Amino acid sequence: MRIAFVSIDTVHHRDTETNQRFQTILEVLRDHGHDVHCFCARFWNDESPTLERDEITYHAVTDDVDARRSFCLRLPFDLAAAGADVVHANAQPATAVLAAGWGATLARAPLLVEWYGDGGVADDRWTRRATKRGARLVTPSELVATWVRERGADGDDVETVPNPIDIDRIQSVTPGDRVDVVYARRLDEGANLESLLLGLAELRGRDWSTTVVGDGPERAAYERLASDLRIEDRITFVGDLSLEERIAVYRGAHVFAQTAEHCVFPTEMCWALASGCVGIVEYHADSSAHELVEGWDRGFRTTSEEELADAILEAGNLEYREFDDRFADYDESVVADRYLEQYRTLQDEHGLL
Structure with a gap:
């Protein structure tokens, strides 16, 4: 054609x-x-x-x-x-x-x-x-x-x-190191990473680790916020990664958190969920991310930092996966x-x- x-x-x-x-x-x-x-x-x-x-x-x-x-x-x-x-x-x-x-x-x-x-x-x-x-x-x-x-x-x-997304490509990548929570996006004014950091601060007394993928003009501000919240020792900012490297991170992670305020389609989240992550979405009126997790037993929709923290705890009760064929339709x-x-x-x- x-x-x-x-x-x-x-x-x-x-x-x-x-x-x-x-x-x-x-x-x-x-x-x-x-x-x-x-x-x-x-x-x-x-x-x-x-x-x-x-x-x-x-x-x-x-x-x-x-x-x-x-x-x-x-x-x-x-x-x-x-x-x-x-x-x-x-x-x-x-x-x-x-x-x-x-x-x-x-x-x-x-x-x-x-x-x-x-x-x-x-x-x-x-x-x-x-x-x-x-x-x-x-x-x-x-x-x-x-x-x-x-x-x-x-x-x-x-x-x-x-x-x-490319399902075969996901399955061809070796999973990376195990991590509890991953976040991935350009770190600009729309990233809203502070919601995740504040939610993680609620869990300061528990054992967890987080990887933040992406770079941008707000990265230094987010690193300072992590330090102010006294959780910087458990958060690793890895900067920009290639797709292969991101897939490896997702396959090693247990939870993918999506908190951006504006998102017409959460492509990185889709890669992560197909890579086995549990999905946690902070609902925003101008974001479609919640559409990926509606009606799914490995997805959570939250509206506050407290709910986000509770969802991370609840996600810990779900099995760790390296692939999820539910997303083959993508x-x-x-x-x-x-x-x-x-x-x-x-x-x-x-x-x-």
Whole structure:
């Protein structure tokens, strides 16, 4: 199947969560044998109209990622000439969704729009118009699906597809040292690591160990807080780690704690739970993390540091695991199949099969 992806900027322009998600989808579908094209702003140095990189063809619609008007004017004609079976567009910016819709119409191909929601979903005229374009709107979680519906999307057109993980890769990694609790995230103003540290301080009189994975501008402040709470001797800040190293940590840990205030999909938590961790989530209105543990006997949802501390104690009564096949549905192959099912359904609805 030939798939035309549309995103004015990519991970090669800016390394954001939204762009990481979009790139992952490109790569997963490429790995499953599909002909993947991405229509974007140029990010390569020469004047070639296309770039072949890692078996993905990138098409330069404009030379400047900020040239949105030019991008939207040229995109429909570029898509019409692409011969794609389906058009798959990034929802940001909203004006590009409208242009992708016109291009899909010219190409006689169905349009699927990817709404990731990192940073929220804007409430403006262009966004509301964009939510009504696309035969299918895909979100990473029910949280983002709700935001998109609130902006005017037809609920019947919205599908939730999570960020993928690699189950085989998890099982290939040797578990690391045993640790009671692990936390993993960029340590910035949204990390909210203080909730976990305060919860752990409630357990100061008990025997436990914690690993904090990640780096960022707030790391020093969190290290000072651990010292002020007199628990620094049992917390190890290991900084940024590769995926292989993180998986090893997760397979050696008993509990993964998620306390960030904003999270459209808890990808690191998903890796950790599939690696056998018990999941503890501090509930926040702008976080979807609780969706991973709802109705699961190895998951806890908390609303305060005291509840978080109690959940850590209760989790201690659950068996230690190095893998959990409950999360096999998040594997890359399953996610790829879900997208392909959507594509084929849309083609059928458009009379193209």
